[in-house]
Amino acid sequence: MRFQTPLVPARLIRRYKRFLADCRLEDGREVTAHCANPGSMMGLAEPGEKIWLEPNEDPKKKLKYGWRLVDHENGHFTGVDTSVPNRALRAALQAREIPAFAAYETVRPEVRYGQNSRIDFLLSQPGLPDAYVEVKSVTLSREPGLAEFPDSVTARGTKHLGELAEMAAQGHRAILLYLVQRTDCRNFALAADIDPAYAAAFSTARANGVEHLVCGTRISPDGVWVQPQATISSD
16 A cells, blocks of 8 residues: 655654644744554654655645654564554455455455444445454554554453354354564564453464464555564464
8 A cells, every 4th residue: 555645754842632742844843743643652652753744735624734653763663553554455455465364355345334333344245244344543652673462451342342242143255464664573462461361362362363464564654554474473
């Protein structure tokens, strides 16, 4: 998935009110960017970090920049926009690039299910059980090479695990797909110390037939692409 507009480099001044970030462009101008990430962004929002912003000319948007990447300045990037994984994954699913789902021709995003919820993707194919795919963006890394989820307590994520288990009980495939939006991690684990309830719900869901899949990404200021063959092992 290519970014619609070429990104511009900046330095982070501060992130605040969850969805706002003050930034300094290379020419010295200070701008406020939209931060499309409701999580804690632990380790990714330190003042002075090099980041990449996407400019826009949409008159309907109050902010003319969106924060897309953290540049670790060692050849690695982290994608911080939580809307990007679904867009990148949709392209990969439609191209049938993910082996676990390659048999499914029909890809429907944002389908209602459960209790006032929407599944990220509902895959269908005659002769196969429907596949309910919930996507989680993974950006936390507290140890070199290890990606973790979640980065804060997520009651919504716990609810999704229960709803996926219900789909599995009905005979469907129910899959939790963790998309690691970091290029510097090769292992994945749940951050049980951050949200014990989520970790417990995950164990229960797996015991009740919910599958889980971890995919890596290729990230640059040009875009974000799913790499289903990336070597990312999970506990």
